[in-house]
Amino acid sequence: MLILSRKVGESIQIGDNIKILIADMDKGFVRVGIEAPKNITVHRDEVYKRISIENRAALQHKEEKILDLRDLAKKLREKEKSNPVKSQPHLLYSP
Numbered sequence: 561m562l563i564l565s566r567k568v569g570e571s572i573q574i575g576d577n578i579k580i581l582i583a584d585m586d587k588g589f590v591r592v593g594i595e596a597p598k599n600i601t602v603h604r605d606e607v608y609k610r611i612s613i614e615n616r617a618a619l620q621h622k623e624e625k626i627l628d629l630r631d632l633a634k635k636l637r638e639k640e641k642s643n644p645v646k647s648q649p650h651l652l653y654s655p
Contacts, residue, residue, distance in 0.1 A: 566582045567582065568583070568584060568585055569581075569582065570582055577596065577597050578594070578595065578596045578597075578600070579594070579595040579596075579625050580592060580594055580595075581593035581594075587617070599645070
């Protein structure tokens with residue numbers, strides 16, 4: 561980890577397109593301004609961790625639903641094998 565000292569009004573450049581500005585310091589808090597391209601998300605750490613947890617939970621829920629659908633499809637295939645339905649004539653609609 562790189563640790564830098566900056567005064568209010570000074571900045572840090574990351575690559576060609578990210579700039580971090582020390583905007584203010586007051587009573588133990590530091591206000592930071594961040595200039596970054598729109599395709600780069602910027603979050604406070606506690607927000608980022610909460611988003612990550614929610615994304616993992618959503619992914620797990622999605623995977624469980626996929627497994628449920630696969631199980632249902634397997635049961636339907638087994639049912640078709642044990643009780644084949646005679647093919648029915650297809651009705652064509654003509655106006």
